[in-house]
Amino acid sequence: MTQIREAILPPTGEVLLRYMRDAFYDHQGVHSSNTYSDETVRKALDLGLIVTRGKRHTLTSQGYIVGNVAKEYCNWVDHGRLMPTPKPPNSMFDGLDVLDLGCSFGRWLWEFQRTAKSVVGLELQLEYVELGYALARCEGIEPPLIHQTHVEDLDRYVEPESIDFVFSRLVFNHVNIRVTLPKVAKVLRKGGRIWFQVETFRDAFHRIFEGEMRVRSRLRAAFAVCNTFVCTLTGRQMTLPVKGRMHASHRVVYPKLEWWKRSLERLGIEEFKIEHHDGGNATFSARKVR
């Protein structure tokens, strides 16, 4: 990873990142242009990011991880370094202490730290954290503090009642909610806010019955639907061990917004407000009142 981190730094790193983004898209069956020099391809081979299979190059496991980050980073650069909407208003984090749960390479923390008092992120994937340091250097900004850990362990890294704003985007469907949510309540100061973006049940349901999907993906989606019922009724999640590149277990659930609201209220986080809802994803905020 040290060599990869060095290789993505300026002045030549951006070409490698763009190559990795396109390789990632090709790997996913999305057609992308292939206009890279032999030197760039050789660099990706030497770094173990791709391997040659017949006449093609395919991503290695590490290449997949780097490609995933490269995709997010390059797309962000190409969109004028603007964060995707919906975005929390500045009033939620200006001059305040901010925590991002499942922060990936730290892109949102870069945004928050411009005006926040302090920022900290938690991220499970070590490679994301390490690439985040290099990418912050590419951007010429101070790398934010990111702890490589499960968000379920957030109380080991964050003091009780030390945070004003907990942000989490497209993460909470995948974590142990019953364990994590009370810890979120604990680290928040009274008056502190959360801003969560989650995937909704409708999205998962459509994935099973629509679109081109491999049997394994359909089975996973079916598991998610069953798990959602279990979670809604009992608050618990079943866990499926998976062999894969990234996370070793699969416990995804898609509770309804009403369930999120009730679960938060039980922890003293009230004033639940749906900030955005487009069918697939929903974003809500709430405030700790006691």
Ligand SMILES: C[S@@+](CC[C@H](N)C(=O)[O-])C[C@H]1O[C@@H](n2cnc3c(N)ncnc32)[C@H](O)[C@@H]1O
């Ligand atoms: C869809 S990405 C979203 C990344 C980021 N929040 C954003 O909006 O750009 C989900 C992220 O959550 C991380 N993640 C998933 N489960 C996690 C867990 N239990 N603890 C910490 N991070 C986790 C993944 O590694 C990944 O970086």
